[in-house]
Amino acid sequence: xxxxxxxxxxxxxxxxxxxxxxxxxxxxxxxxxxxxxxxxxxxxxxxxxxxxxxxxxxxxxxxxxxxxxxxxxxxxxxxxxxxxxxxxxxxxxxxxxxxxxxxxxxxxxxxxxxxxxxxxxxxxxxxxxxxxxxxxxxxxxxxxxxxxxxxxxxxxxxxxxxxxxxxxxxxxxxxxxxxxxxxxxxxxxxxxxxxxxxxxxxxxxxxxxxxxxxxxxxxxxxxxxxxxxxxxxxxxxxxxxxxxxxxxxxxxxxxxxxxxxxxxxxxxxxxxxxxxxxxxxxxxxxxxxxxxxxxxxxxxxxxxxxxxxxxxxxxxxxxxxxxxxxxxxxxxxxxxxxxxxxxxxxxxxxxxxxxxxxxxxx
Ligand SMILES: NC(=O)c1ccc[n+]([C@@H]2O[C@H](COP(=O)([O-])OP(=O)(O)OC[C@H]3O[C@@H](n4cnc5c(N)ncnc54)[C@H](O)[C@@H]3O)[C@@H](O)[C@H]2O)c1
Numbered sequence: 001x002x003x004x005x006x007x008x009x010x011x012x013x014x015x016x017x018x019x020x021x022x023x024x025x026x027x028x029x030x031x032x033x034x035x036x037x038x039x040x041x042x043x044x045x046x047x048x049x050x051x052x053x054x055x056x057x058x059x060x061x062x063x064x065x066x067x068x069x070x071x072x073x074x075x076x077x078x079x080x081x082x083x084x085x086x087x088x089x090x091x092x093x094x095x096x097x098x099x100x101x102x103x104x105x106x107x108x109x110x111x112x113x114x115x116x117x118x119x120x121x122x123x124x125x126x127x128x129x130x131x132x133x134x135x136x137x138x139x140x141x142x143x144x145x146x147x148x149x150x151x152x153x154x155x156x157x158x159x160x161x162x163x164x165x166x167x168x169x170x171x172x173x174x175x176x177x178x179x180x181x182x183x184x185x186x187x188x189x190x191x192x193x194x195x196x197x198x199x200x201x202x203x204x205x206x207x208x209x210x211x212x213x214x215x216x217x218x219x220x221x222x223x224x225x226x227x228x229x230x231x232x233x234x235x236x237x238x239x240x241x242x243x244x245x246x247x248x249x250x251x252x253x254x255x256x257x258x259x260x261x262x263x264x265x266x267x268x269x270x271x272x273x274x275x276x277x278x279x280x281x282x283x284x285x286x287x288x289x290x291x292x293x294x295x296x297x298x299x300x301x302x303x304x305x306x307x308x309x310x311x312x313x314x315x316x317x318x319x320x321x322x323x324x325x326x327x328x329x330x331x332x333x334x335x336x337x338x339x340x341x342x343x344x345x346x347x348x349x350x351x352x353x354x355x356x357x358x359x360x361x362x
């Protein structure tokens with residue numbers, strides 16, 4: 001057994017060694033060295049930015065899907081339709097993290113050549129945090145947009161049951177400093193937070209979840225018992241989720257709504273999820289220096305806003321994640337014991353306890 005973290009103890013990990021462990025785990029589960037390295041990099045960077053719900057804590061599910069046949073490797077992408085500014089890519093059931101990385105790189109390549117790149121993906125699998133791919137575009141100097149559909153866990157405005165995915169939607173904008181970067185899903189609150197409240201025995205605010213009968217509830221246990229997440233802002237989050245379902249589902253040729261296989265439950269069947277990626281060259285609209293100057297002005301105005309009582313200062317999207325990443329790179333990546341415990345289980349099952357233990361900094 002790997003060394004266990006004591007209750008409540010948060011661990012500091014070395015990102016490079018954690019990435020190595022994740023890649024070894026994915027390889028042991030059947031991924032090629034390339035797929036494993038790309039996927040491990042996406043997962044660990046997601047944690048570095050503090051998005052722990054979609055970082056290495058999902059490693060056990062990627063491992064299980066690779067072993068059971070829900071995900072295949074090598075990941076082979078086929079371009080099924082293409083113009084200088086658009087493409088539709090078939091991911092052939094490979095690793096969503098790898099397919100999405102390549103698809104955003106393709107969108108950026110088209111934007112570099114032609115000003116804009118729009119790449120839709122079908123037959124993919126879970127791609128993790130949408131923000132990772134939008135950020136990749138911004139770090140290459142382009143405005144990036146990324147979204148994905150998934151199996152339904154959210155109501156439509158007025159529906160009693162779950163009918164649509166809690167679609168993640170992210171944008172990132174280069175600013176000359178850290179990128180402006182919003183990465184959110186379309187429910188009032190994440191399913192993970194509801195599960196956590198259930199584990200703690202805490203009530204949840206009304207408006208987060210409906211029970212199996214479609215009634216608002218403050219009991220988080222109702223979510224797992226046939227309930228559903230409620231959309232962010234009612235018809236607003238529902239409407240935005242439908243935009244994702246249109247681009248990443250209907251237009252890409254991927255599965256839609258109930259057709260997308262739930263990857264946490266059915267690990268033996270490819271999900272056929274769809275994604276959409278957009279990259280935009282700011283220089284098609286104005287000089288880069290001018291744009292950066294205007295973005296700094298915009299961000300400066302928001303930073304100068306008077307904070308509400310109890311708030312230290314007004315932030316812009318992506319700022320918290322930028323600060324967290326700097327801290328994690330400097331002082332080590334902090335992980336909750338519960339996530340570490342899941343990694344220990346994976347390490348034990350794959351004979352990689354030494355590689356995981358080596359990732360600890362403390
Ligand atoms: N692949 C999938 O199927 C799937 C599905 C759902 C969610 N997700 C992912 O889950 C993650 C979490 O989603 P979420 O909806 O819980 O996000 P969230 O509610 O935690 O919001 C995060 C975003 O809000 C911004 N933000 C937070 N506080 C801020 C403040 N005070 N001022 C300005 N901006 C602020 C952050 O910079 C970040 O961009 C995302 O990475 C998303 O892509 C993925």
